[in-house]
Amino acid sequence: MFHRKPFGHHRGIVSHQDTSPGSLLNFPIGAHCVISHIRGGRTFISRMATLGFTIGTEVTILQNYGHGAIIVSVRNTRIALGHGEARKIQVKEQTT
């Protein structure tokens, strides 16, 4: 919510996607999701991939209060992600 649109630092981001229903932000605490797509520049994707966020990886939401950063569990580690970062990670809820 406090993220100002950066000038020229983004690639491939269209504003109408910002509230896309499939981003990590849209899932409540305890939800199990599977990553389907990661948007953003190369640097961001590389950082996320390094931390284990790759396509098909399972992610569990540990904290999401609808504002600010969220916490997820991925590959047995806990990662805090800012609102802007979480929004770029597209997921599908896993039905078990």
Added chain:
Amino acid sequence: MGKKVKDSITIALAGQPNVGKSTVFNMLTGLRQHVGNWPGKTVERAIGKFTHNGKTIELVDLPGTYSLTSNSEEERIARDFIIREKPDVIIAILNATALERNLYLVTELLNFPTPIVLGINMVDVSEHSGIHIEAHVLEAALGMPVIPLVATKNQGLHELMDAALLLAQNPTTFKPNRPTMQSEHQTVLTKMMSILAGNIPHLYPKEWVAIKLLEGDAEITAMIQNKSPKIWKRIEPLLMQHEDAYLDIAGGRYKWIGRMMRASVTQPKAGVITLTDRIDRVATHPTWGVILLFGALGLVFWLTYSLANPFMNWLDTLLIGPLSEFMRSILSATRAWFSGLIVDGILGGAGTVITFLPILVIFFAIIAILEDVGYMARAAYVMDRFMHRMGLHGKSFLPLFLGFGCSVPAIMGSRIIEERRARILTILLAPLVPCTARMAVITFLTPAFFDRGAILITWGLVVVNLVILVLAGVAINKFAFKGAHMAFIMELPLYHLPNLKTIGLFVWRNILSFLRKAGSIILIMSAIVWLFSYLPNQNMEKSLLASLGRWLEPAGKLMGLNDWRYIVALLNSFIAKENTIATLGILFSTNHEGLTLAARLAGTLTPASAMAFLVIQMTFIPCMATLAVIKQEMGEWKWVALSVGLYLLISFIAGISTYWIMNLVTV
């Protein structure tokens, strides 16, 4: 370092953050470590020298990094060391509870020919949470030595060094299983590698350069663009076609890791609620987390100053005082300026340095404990939503908060912020948090200037400073950093008990670097300022400093400061903020015998001028100790100059506006 005759073995210690790497390093080297900075960098470098089985070993602690992509200065340092300095062996420390993610760094290390030994740390914690690792099976799968460790209890470290030494002496026996590429990317990679062949420095493995190009690694991309533009022309279209290759490559690496781990690691059934989960329900809660944080920091603050103050007084009365007297008596035969320079200038400066020590020791111990138990990351998480608006990082909060005590530990504490931009901004803004010395000055002066509402005005001044801090942060973020979004991506480690040795050595390292770097700068500055206030004729009222104050009077008039003595008091606060009062005491001493300083000052300034003076006092150039640690932390004087410039500007604007607003309000 450079290449040397092989009389010692160089071992690089690599690992991701939160794996207990520094505990391993400290356990192996103890006090036999040399700490400095990486050449030309602000990142700390620790090297330990010791003997193992009769061999001299030089252990280089690489910065903790998640990968070897040039996303951060730490990552560039780690990979440059591996590529250029060619250690004999790399010891990679992994966290047993996050083995999969930790092995990712190993897949990157495997791009280089250097033999690798894996140390799997915290196996006690992983066993406890139901993760069981068969080291021998993993060793067979990976084709490299795997040693289980509990570094905090010194378990497995001897075996780890045995394995590293053996491999260093027989490097040809290193035949690891290297990750393979998926076929569709293998084609691009092969194409790129054939273009690169013979066109890149021989130190760089072709495949690694190709992967880094696909990954969009800024440094490697720039290297190819600048050194061989022709090659870049042929590579660029390939990169365009495979924009998203990196995610697949990383996915492929993780698949490979999964295969390696399949037979050797048993995971617990999902759904176990750990101690960490339970603590985090409170510690990372948007409301309770903030309350807990303020409680914890309040305690830190109270502890630091209630423990440190007696020590500081003790040092002052039992050490500095008698020493000054002693030196004065010895030097009484010499010229007055000489004894003055030694006693008031240099010993005074040394006194300043020494009195900082108790605060710094306690403060660093507490920081180390908070970091070591894993709480620091939570504090940063909770505060990020507030800090973000100013272009700061969640981790900026702790140093800024401690600025209420003193700016020196605040600036040194900014080391916990990895993001360089947020760290610079934290360092620049920290002096705006009113420190105890500034508070002492305004709580003395406000009642002297204002009969009524002194307490309210004092609090108002604090609020003004904090408002300026927020405004300056937002402005710098918007204009200097173009408001570019700063990513917040942070691992929250498992909570665990702190390790005494790690904490002790952390404190030791920081104190040593403060004494060595900031200490000498403070001594020199203190001597120079003393000379300014003494020359040419032993009288502050007619000194160079006073002339400077008189010369600045026109500027002072803009803020209602028609009296040069107040300007000199401000200039002298550069030595230490509390000097304002002492200087006013000297300059207002004549012809007013029998009156207290407060009484003598009353009425010397109009309310508007007095308010302007107080605001300026609160926002003026940081004291020399603060500037000395800025130099120490940032390495370059330009940051000190920037800080001085920024605070001159802030205090000038704040002073003028206060004066004019006050004049409008109080007619």
